[in-house]
Amino acid sequence: MVALSGGVDSSVAAYLLKKQGFHVEGVYIHVWSAEDYLSDCPWQEDIKIAAEAAEVIGIRFRSIHLEDEYKSRVVEYMVEGYSAGVTPNPDVMCNQEIKFGVFLKWAMQEGAEYVATxxxxxxxxxxxxxxxxxxxDKNKDQSYFLYTLTQDKLAKILFPIGEYTKPTVRKIAKKALLPNWNRKDSQGICFIGKVxxxxxxxxxxxxxxxxxxxxDGEKIGEHNGIFYYTIGQRHGLHLGSKTGSEVYYIREKRLKDNVIVVAKGENNPLLYSKKITAINVNWISGEEPEFPLAALAKIRYRQSEEICKIEKIDDKRYRVIFAKPQFAVAPGQSIVFYKKEKCLGGGIMES
Known part of the structure; x- marks a missing residue:
């Protein structure tokens, strides 16, 4: 079963599997009812285009309603994280709990051998x-968001377009006369959309x-809620003319006294860290490696991997020491480990 979102990527995934001889079914995952939308996320258009693509490919199409699961496992996780003063990663949680959690389990119960995205x-x-x-496609690689996958799950998952670049995917879609071959990529929070x-x-x-x-302790502005900001943020602070042309970045969020601390200049050493503590670490192989472990890691999606050493502190925590200081370490976000092209796993940055 292929999770069809209405986008070109999942449609081409289904098309390629059909060409390879698989019996393919397309499934649209409902996670957000119409009255709940807080943005202009066009789910009605998405499901219409997904159905049209399925018809062109020649596969069965249906939908599954996972609104309750999405709210309890992704939205509540987001809200709890921001309420606690950290910056959660809903895309990672969405993959873990919805696409390769509830949906994967449902697909297996329906008789599927694999799920594909x-x-x-x-x-x-x-x-x-x-x-x-x-x-x-190095510009589109999404392994960062998939580090929570396990051996049991990988045995049942296919990524048909992983061997292609985005331009090639669009060419395949155009040649196959798929209705979404030139549709814009979706952006924003997983399933919710641009908001x-x-x-x-x-x-x-x-x-x-x-x-x-x-x-230095000087008050230079006010915020509307510490929960709405993240470490390293510079836009949306509304500091006004008092700071002139100087650019400030959020260095710290003091939840107890509701204060945001900012540092001046992107190269300010106060915004950088060489040591990071990670928790909730998943090793994709299912076996913990030997430590200290020399690896590559990145602390945000749009970032190149950096050389690091990983040490085990105790059964729940790991220390990651980078060769170069890392900008704006945001607790709650994901740190993902690599060995060349292979994703070893990852965890949540605690500090």
Whole structure:
């Protein structure tokens, strides 16, 4: 079963599998009812285009309603994270709990042997285990969001477009006469769509004004709620003319006294860290490696991997020491580990 979103990637995934001789079914996952939408996420258009693509490909199409699961496992996770002053990663949780959680389980119960998605990643069977590898298109690689996958799940997952670049995927779609071959890529929170995060969160967390101060303790502005901001953020601070042309970045969020601390200049050493503590770490192989472990890691999606050393602190925590200081370490976000093209796993940054 292929999770058809209405986008070109999942449609081409289904098309390629059909060409390879698989018996394919397309499934649209409902996670957000019409009255719940806080943005202009066009789910009605999405499901219409997904159905049209399925018809062109020549496969059965249906939908599954997972609104309750999405709210309890992704939206509540987001709200709890921001309420606690950290910056959660809903796309990682959406993959873990919805696409490769509830949907995967449902598909197996329906008799499917595999589930497939339009992720730009590769799932390869190595000598002893399944390996999650980067997608061939380095600009679109999505392995960062898939580090929570396990051996049991990888055995049932296919990533048909992982060997293709985005331009090639669009060419395949155009040649196959798929209706969404030139449709724009979706952006924003997984399944919710493009939405201003503060606006979204205000529906769940009440605004609470507080001070914005510099690292020297000088008050230079006010914020509407510490929950709506993240470490490293520079836009949306509304500091006004008092700071002139100087650019400030959020260095710290003091939840107890509702204060945001900012540091001046992108190259300010106060915004960088060489050591990070990670929790909730998943090793994709299913076996913990030997430590210290030399690896590559990145702390945000749009970032190149950096050289690091991983040490085990105790049964729940790991210390990651980078060769170069990393900008704006945001607790709650994901840190993902690599060995060349292979994704080893990852975890949540605690500090």
């Amino acid at each position: 339009g992720h730009y990643a590769r799932n390869e069977l190595g000598i002893t285990d399944y390996e999650l590898r980067k997608g061939l 201003e995060l503060p606006k979204f969160l205000q529906n769940y967390i009440k605004p609470k004004k507080g001070d914005i101060i510099t690292t």
